[in-house]
Amino acid sequence: MGGARRGLAECTVNRAPVRIAVVDAHGRSVPEATVSVVASSAPFPEIAMLTDEFGVLELLLPEGRFTFGAHGSADRKGQASFECDGEHATECPITVG
């Protein structure tokens, strides 16, 4: 989260760190899964993020409600919604299956 903290220090809007962990139906981490915002209460870029070798990615989000979608291999997919208060760290697990 080092880079994310640098970003937090520079930005003018409150943002909180969010940790997204993508796992399969057996609870195993899914590296290289693509994760993107499919719905949000605020403008959000249509970029897609990739999970690391542990199936995790971390980013900073402003206050709002977000739905993230994840896609793993073999067309496995899942999504999860959560509220970010712009201040406190949030965990967002997504199961693809």
Place this chain on the structure above:
Amino acid sequence: MIKLTSVSNPKPAAGLESAEASARPVENDISSGAQGTDSDDSRSLKYLCAAGRAEPRGPRAAFESVIGPTDDRVRVLDTDLYPWRMICALRMHADNGVSTIGTGWLVGPRTIITAGHCVYSTYYFGGWASTIEVSPGRNGSELPFETKISTSFSSVDRWVQSEDPDFDIGCIHLAEPIGDTLGWFAAGSITPDELAGYQVNVSGYPSDRGNGTEQYHHRNQVLHVTDRRVFYDVDTFGGQSGAPVWIHEEVGAPPIVIGIHAYGVGGSPGGLQANSAPRIIPEVMTQIREWVARDGGWPSAQ
């Protein structure tokens, strides 16, 4: 008129600085495109792309970037042909370990335009991306053209300072003039009144199909135009950020890019259910010309 100032990442590739040259004089608000050295037209261009104007219609109820009950995106299979090969799958990497997927498009021999957040983002990268892989016309596991890696990027001051969606514009500078072979898009500043009647085309590399390796296209109505943004009823998904939003003035006319796809439905004004792009307005055209000039300019014949 707002003056935009280019801001570049702090470590441009050494070889690129020597490529700087003067651009051709600015004569109007539409740059010239080029088809490259291979003039084969794509059948997909004929069947998929909208030409000319259509009657505007009201917004449909929807929630996600795939607007409405059906996803109307169509995979482009002949990505080695014009104009699809001028659209590039992007993989961005940052020093904080984050990797992301996006889309870019050629606007000059060595110049790729994309969304600002593909090159600079405090959300993802903690600042500038460190390297970007550029794969023109990627088609799943097939790479019809060599993937290039760039470490030289630019955006505009308004994006880098505040990440304002109206100024979400970025540029990737390449060391090699791949556009001489692949061609490049024309870009144009069209007035809001004119733009409101057009159907627009968006083609890029979404992550929900092929993990950002397959190119998908959709065209549909412009729903709303503001001073700086264009909103449209075109299905997209994460990974298509930076994709060209283009029109054809008439059947058979070359594509003219009028916006840079960047945002899904969230945050659209007045509850509008539409995806959106920063428009190519005169200030953006000026900036694009400066970036192309930095990369060596367009050939004088253009």
